Amino acid sequence: MIKTFKIYTLGCKVNQYDSERLKIYLKEFGLSPINVGADLAIINTCSVTKATGHKNSRMLALAKKDNPKAKLILVGCWARIYGNDLRNFGVDLVLTDKNPEILAQAIAEYFSLKKISLIKHTELVASNRSRYTIKVQDGCEQFCSYCIIPYSRGKLWSRPLNEVLGETQKAVDKKYPEIILTGIHLGLYKDEETNTNLSGLLKKMLALGGNIPYRLSSIEITEVSDELIDLYYKNLLLAKHLHISLQSGSDKILRLMNRPYRIAYFEDRINKIRKLMPDFAITTDIIVGFPGETDQDFEDTCAFVKKIKFSKIHVFPFSAHEITPAFSLPGQNSSDVIKKRARLLRELSVSLEKDFYQKFLNKNLPGIITGKRAGKYFAKTEYFFDVEVKDEKNHCLGEKIIVSL
Ligand code: SF4
Structure with missing residues (x-):
């Protein structure tokens, strides 16, 4: 008889949120979370880089060690990409749905568990007291040539507005010091019923009151609309920071990456933000050593990065999953070249971070x-x-x- 469970989670904020929500829904079926010795161990996997395959296997081994008698279930991105092939890893069940409520129902059905209580969709998930992260969107259909996410997370999906506002109201009532909106392609949030986009959602969240600051986890430059910039300008409760992935400062590489903008467009949007809010912080992600990236392309990236004055860069050495087009592109760079470029760009990031910090000295x-x-x-x-x-x-x-x- 299954009575207790433990969820192991790898990967991004969206996965962390999904695990916490799954925990809530499993409680509806009378299951209790415990730390070790559980009857059921669920591994919420990740597939964002090639290396995560090993991390998933290690997490599975840990789950078996901590819970020797447990039934084992794989969910998450790795499970969605490889499906039942993963049964070879000695697990009982592989579930590929990404909705935590449906996952809980599938688990209950498999173990013949009955629902003993009803939990509202707006129930708060467990969260660090310094901030509350709320998932409002999932999926991506952009298919950047290096990215596995559209294969693992599928079509765009937005959480219904009333659900998002209900959960936000609870976080506001609990006086969380900051609320972070998260999703896979957050800028494309759209509640079809009320025709509410991301700016509209933020306006409605701000209207809940409570003097709580809001932050977006990340956004694509193509979704930084005039409406959104204006909203940030007029609202002191929106943290003056956006994480906008650049990925490369070379138009040639952006094209190979299937990114839907060029550097002139990126610069124009950032200028628009900084014209109104000169101290606005922009952090970014950049991939170094993408196939076809020459020394000149890399130098162009460094020059562009300095021009934009990012306040921090997350540097990703190129490493593609075998099912993405970038894996088989010509002009693959050697690991030495990739490592060297990653080191140089990280050094540049440290220097830009210091420059940004200087702006606020004695303030x-x-x-x-x-x-x-x-x-x-x-x-x-x-x-x-x-x-x-x-x-x-x-x-x-x-x-x-x-x-x-
Ligand atoms: S926008 Fe590109 S990088 Fe971002 S999740 Fe979608 S496919 Fe991946």
Whole structure:
């Protein structure tokens, strides 16, 4: 008889959120979460890079070790791509749906469990006290040539507006210090029934009151509309930071990546933001060593990055999944070249981070305590960088304070 479960999660914020929501729905069937020795172990897998295949296997081994008698279930992106082939890993069930509610029903059906309670779709998931992350969208149909996500997460899907607002209201009532909207292709949020896009959703969330700041986890440059920029300009509660993936500063590489913009467009949009809000923080992702990327293309990327003045760059050494077109493109770079470019771009990121930080020296900024490292508290500012708190007081996670740089 299955009574207890444990969920192991790999990957992005969306996966983390899905696991927490699955946990809520499994409780409807009378199952209780425990840490070890569970009757059921669910591994919510990831497939974002080639390396994650090994991470999934390691997580599965850990789940078997912690829960020796457990039935094992694989869900998530790896399960959706390889399906029942993964039964060879000695698991009982592979489930490919991405909706946590449907996953819970499938698990209940497999183990003949009956629903003993009803949980609202707006129930809050467990969350770190320093912020509440709410998933509002899933799926992507862009098919960038290096990306596995459209294969694993499928078609665009937006959560109904009333559900999103219901959950947000609860997070507001609980006085979370910040709410982060997350999704796979967040900029394409669209509630069809009410014709509400991402800007409309933010407006409705802001109207809930509570003086809570909001942040977007990421957005594509093609979805940074004039309407959205205007909303950010007029609303102090929208954190002045956007994470916008550039991926390359070479138009030739952007074309090979099947990215739907060129650098002139990217620059134009950023200029539009910075004209209204000069200190606005823009962080980004860049892939180095993409097939066909020459030294000149890489230099163009570095030059463009300096021009845009990103406040932080997440550098991804190219590594494609075998089912993506980029895997078999000609002009693959050697691992030495990829490593060298990654190191150089990371060094550039550190220097840009310092330049951005300098803008705020001797200023006071609102921050939220996000943790303690080596005896020192750290606070996250709306510009997304962390500041070491200089006072000697004790602070709580999520506490709002003013930090001076
Ligand atoms: S926009 Fe491109 S990189 Fe982003 S999830 Fe979609 S396919 Fe992947």
